Amino acid sequence: MNESNTLILRTAALFLMPLQLLFSVFLLLRGHDEPGGGFIAGLVASGAVVLFLFSYGVREARSLLRVDPRDLLAAGLLFGLASVFPALLVGDPLMTAQWWYLPMPGGGTLKLSTPLIFDIGVYLTVVGAILTMVFALSQAESDA
Amino acid sequence: MSLAALPILVPLAAGALSVAFWRSVAAQRAIALAGTLILLFVSILLMQQVHSEGFVVLHMGGWQAPLGITLAVDMLGAIMVLLTGITGLAIALFSLGDTPERHEKFGYYPLMHLLLAGVAGSFVTGDIFNLYVWFEVMLIASFALLTLGGERAQMEGAIKYVTLNLFSSAIFLSAVGILYGLVGTLNMADIAQKLGQVEDTGMVNVVAVMFMVAFGIKASAFPLFFWLPASYHTPLVGVSALFAGLLTKVGVYSLFRMFTVVFDHDVAYTHTILLWVAALTMLSGVLGAAAQFEFRRILSFHIISQIGYMILGLALYTPLAIIGGVFYIMHHIIVKTTLFLVSGVTYRLTGTHELSELGGFYRERPMLSVLFLIPAFSLAGMPPLSGFFAKLIVIRAGIEAEAWTVTAVALLVGLLTLYSMVKIWAEVFWKARPEAEDGVQRPEPRTEGLVWMYVAITGLAACTIFIGLNGQPIYNLAEVAAEQLMQPQGYIDAVLEGRP
Secondary structure (H helix, E strand, C coil): CCCCCCHHHHHHHHHHHHHHHHHHHHHHHHCCCCCCCHHHHHHHHHHHHHHHHHHHCHHHHHHHHCCCHHHHHHHHHHHHHHCCCHHHHCCCCCCCCCEEEEECCCCCEEEEEHHHHHHHHHHHHHHHHHHHHHHHHHHHHHHC | CCCCCHHHHHHHHHHHHHHHCCCCHHHHHHHHHHHHHHHHHHHHHHHHHHHHHCCEEEEHHHCCCCCCCEEEECHHHHHHHHHHHHHHHHHHHHHHHHCCHHHHHCCHHHHHHHHHHHHHHHHHECEHHHHHHHHHHHHHHHHHHHHCCCCHHHHHHHHHHHHHHHHHHHHHHHHHHHHHHHHCCCEHHHHHHHHCCCCCHHHHHHHHHHHHHHHHHHCCCCCCCCHHHHHCCCCCHHHHHHHHHHHHHHHHHHHHHHHHHHCCCCHHHHHHHHHHHHHHHHHHHHHHHHCCCEHHHHHHHHHHHHHHHHHHHHHHCCHHHHHHHHHHHHHHHHHHHHHHHHHHHHHHHHCCCEHHHCCCHHHHCHHHHHHHHHHHHHHHCCCCCHHHHHHHHHHHHHHHCCCHHHHHHHHHHHHHHHHHHHHHHHHHHHCCCCCCHHHCCCCCCCCCCHHHHHHHHHHHHHHHHHHHHCHHHHHHHHHHHHHHHHCCHHHHHHHHCCCC
C-alpha cells in the first residue's frame, strides 16, 4: 500500500486516530454489561492503525506501533488463558468469573474481573491478528 | 479435582506460548516437545481418574449441567484422549527431525498445538454445540497446516478438503438447530433423556440421519470420502500422519457417542443404514487402494477401509461389537500414524513417494524394514499384533449377530489389505532400487534429524506390539467403554447429577 498524498486524509488521520483509539478503550470497558466488548473494540483499534497506514505507509505505521503485531497476538492469547485460572485459586470450578471491587478515592468503586481480563485478551488478539495480516499484505504490495 | 479440562488447556497454553516465542524456532521446538509430553502425562492421569471414578465431569464456570457447558469424560473419551497424547508426542518428535525451517517460521508448531486442542476438546466435551466449536477449531488448524508451504498440489487438495468439510459443518449445525428445537437443550445427556419423550419420531430420525451424514463426511465414510485421498498425500508427512491418525477418528468417535448415548431409540432404522455404510466404506477404500501406486495415497485409501471396520462395530450394536469398534480405533490410530511416518523416512532418503521409483530398503535399511513390517502386518490383521485382535473381535461379533454379508466383506477386505501391504513391501523394500535415468547422480540423502524420526516410529511400533501382547487388559478397557456406551443411563446420571 503506497502512502496517500492527499493533505486532507493525512491531517484527518492524525486527528481521528486518537479518537478512535479512545473510543475502542471505551467500547472495551463497557462491554461487560452493554453493547461493546473486546472483539468490536479490537476492530475499532485496528481500524485506527489501518487508517494511519493508508495515509502514511506501512513503515511509518510499524514504527508507530513500536511492537510487532505478532507480539500483541501472543500477549492476547496469554491474557485469555490467564483469565481461566483465578477461579481455581478460590476453589471454584475452572472459568468461574471472579470479581474484585476496589474502592476509589472520591467515592466510586473500580470493578475488576476475570471477564475483563479475557476481554483484554480478545482485544489484543484481534488487533494483533488484523495488523499482522494488513501489514503483511501492504508490505507485499509495496515490495512488488 | 476433575481433570477433564486439562487435555484442552495444555495444548492451548503450549500453542499460545509458541506464538509468544515466534522469533525463536528453538524455543518453539522445546515447547512442542514439552507441551506434548505434558499432554500425554495429563491424559494418563485422566485415564486413571476415569478408571477409578467411572465418569469425570466438570461444569465450566460453575454452571450446572443442562444450562452451562459441561465437560464429561467416560472411558471412551479417556481412551481417545490418551491416544491423542501418544500421537501428539510422536508427531512432535517426528517434526523435530523433519519440518523445514520455512514451515516452522510460519507457525507450524502453534497450529499443531491448536489442532491437538481441537481434537482433545471434541473428546472431552459433553455438549453438542461445544462439539461443533471444537470441530471448527480443528478445521481451521488443519486447513492452515494443509496449505502451509503453498504448493500447487496442496491448494488443490485443500479446496476439496475445505469444501466438503464446510458442507459437513453446515449439516452438523443445522442438525444441532433442529435438535434444539425438538428438545430445547444442547447437553448430550439431557438430549438423550428428553428424546424419549419426543412424539414426532420421524423428525428424530431425520435429525439422526443428518448427524450421520455430517459425522460420516468427517470420518470419510462411504459415499463422501473422496476428499481424504485427494488431500492427505499433499502436506508434510508429519502433518498427514497427524491427520491420518486423529482427524477422521474424531468423526468416528462422534458417531459412537451420538449413536449409542443419544440416538438409541430406533436402532433398527439408524444402525441398518450404518451397517450398509460400513460394508461399502470397507470395500471402496480397499479397492481404491489396490489401484494406487503412490505410498501415501495407498495408505490414505486404507484409512477409509479401516473406518469401515469401526463403523461396522458400531452398526452391529451388540456389546461385543462395540468393544471391537473401540479396540479397532485404538489399534488403528497408532498403526496408521506409524505407517505414514515410515513413508516420511523413505521420502527423506529418496525424495519420492512413487512406488516405482522406490526400492532396495530391505538391503540398505533392514531396521526400517522391520519398523514397516510391524504396523503393516498389524494393519492386515496378523497375530500377535494389535490388528489381529481388533479384527477378530469385530468379525466374531459379526458372526454372533449373524450378519453374514458384512462379515464376509470384512474378511475379504482383510485379505485385500494384506495384498496392499505386500505390494508396498515388494516395491519399496524388496525389489532393487531402479537406476536413475541417464546416469544422473542421485543427491545424497539428508540424514540430519533422522534419529528423531526413528525414535517416533520405534515408539509407536512398540505401542502396536504392546497392544498385541497385552490384548486382555486393553480388551478390558474397551469392555468398560462399551458397557458405558450400551447403558447410557450411567453417563446421563453422572452429567445431570445435582441439576437444579
